[in-house]
Amino acid sequence: MTLIADSGATKTDWRLVSADGQSRSLPTDGISPYYQSTEQITDTLRAQLLPQLDDVVVNRIYFYGTGCISPAVNQRVADALRAALPALNTVDVNSDMLGAARGASGHEPGIVCILGTGSNACCYDGQDITHGIQSLGFWLGDEGSGGYLGKTLVREVFQEQLPAELRDAFQARYALDRATLLENAYRKPYPNRYFAGFTPFLSENIAHPHIVGLVTDAFRLFLTTYVRRFPEADQWPVHFVGSIAHYFAGPLQEAVGQTGLTMGRILKAPAERLVEYHQKAV
Numbered sequence: 547m548t549l550i551a552d553s554g555a556t557k558t559d560w561r562l563v564s565a566d567g568q569s570r571s572l573p574t575d576g577i578s579p580y581y582q583s584t585e586q587i588t589d590t591l592r593a594q595l596l597p598q599l600d601d602v603v604v605n606r607i608y609f610y611g612t613g614c615i616s617p618a619v620n621q622r623v624a625d626a627l628r629a630a631l632p633a634l635n636t637v638d639v640n641s642d643m644l645g646a647a648r649g650a651s652g653h654e655p656g657i658v659c660i661l662g663t664g665s666n667a668c669c670y671d672g673q674d675i676t677h678g679i680q681s682l683g684f685w686l687g688d689e690g691s692g693g694y695l696g697k698t699l700v701r702e703v704f705q706e707q708l709p710a711e712l713r714d715a716f717q718a719r720y721a722l723d724r725a726t727l728l729e730n731a732y733r734k735p736y737p738n739r740y741f742a743g744f745t746p747f748l749s750e751n752i753a754h755p756h757i758v759g760l761v762t763d764a765f766r767l768f769l770t771t772y773v774r775r776f777p778e779a780d781q782w783p784v785h786f787v788g789s790i791a792h793y794f795a796g797p798l799q800e801a802v803g804q805t806g807l808t809m810g811r812i813l814k815a816p817a818e819r820l821v822e823y824h825q826k827a828v
Contacts, residue, residue: 547604549631550824552645552817553577553611559817560595562602569821572598579622580613587626596630606636608824610645610816643668644675648823649816650785656810657773661765661798662788663742665691667772669782679772684738690768692742692790698760699744700727709756716747749793761794765801774805783810 548563553576560572574594577587607627614620620639627637647658647670659667665688668678681687688694702708703716704724716722730740751757773779784807791798792814802809813819 547602548606548608548824549604550817550820551607551609551611552642552649552815552820553609554642558611559815561817561821562599562604563821563825567825569818571817574598577611577623578613579611579619584622584626584629587623588629591626591630603633604631605633607631607634607638608820609637609639610642610648610820611639612642614639614641643678644670645820646787646813646816647675647785649819650787650811650813651783652819652823653826655778656782657776657778657784659768659773659784659786659791660788661690661692661768661786661791663692663738663790664688665694665768667768667776669776669778677776684741688738689771690765690790691738692745693738694741695748695761695764695790696741696744698764699748700741702760709754712751712754712756715751719747720744745790745793752794752796758797761797762801762804765794765798766804769801769805769807773807779807783808785810785813787813787816789814 550561550563552559556576558574558576560574561569562572563569572595575590577590579587609623609627611623614623623639624637628634643660643666646660647668650656650658651670651672653672655672656670657667658670659665664681664684666679666681668675670676684693703713704727706713708716731737734740748757748761752761773784784802786798791812795812798812799809
């Protein structure tokens, strides 16, 4: 049996694939190798994954995870997987960016973007990432992400750039004051997650012309800053993975058209298509 994992900091979507190609989803908490030791990851696997396997013997794992971008970190995850599943003979650990690329583009070349809490983009040749961008994180980058959209919305609320009816609706829902805003922005951890938490307001008001413009502008900025700079931008389709791409597909397609790019797939998550990718690779 084969396990394929798409792992973020919050949750991991495992797919157990049988010899006949059937798969089922097994959810667990996320795995963050920068913050968890091998022992902690092993404990999570034993407590949450193994009970769902029903004594099935797994001999192959393809793991795509956040933070899995160096040999040392990848080895930490591989060691935990082998400790929890001693029958393994194949353990392949890679970044979530490669997982997004293989899920969205399969075995065909393409430009692949992640638009979730954060944002990222890469060029993918049908098997591996050939080159990408250097993400500078929430405060210096992440254009087009949930964190960026939420930050832009809140800034417009407090700078009174948002139309009055939208400002009133925002404050009726969140009752946000300046002190609370700055505390979450500069003192508490994970400001990107905090600001991304305001994106449901954008989604619920996406019919308003100002909101459509705000979201479309953010996507266009992401595309012109990063994707348009790839030499392959005029040759390859551009695929998107992530909740922000999924829930704001309309403005995203508009921004792609405005920047002269070719629209590819939009996936909320790559796990199901990763199953297809590895089945075709056999």
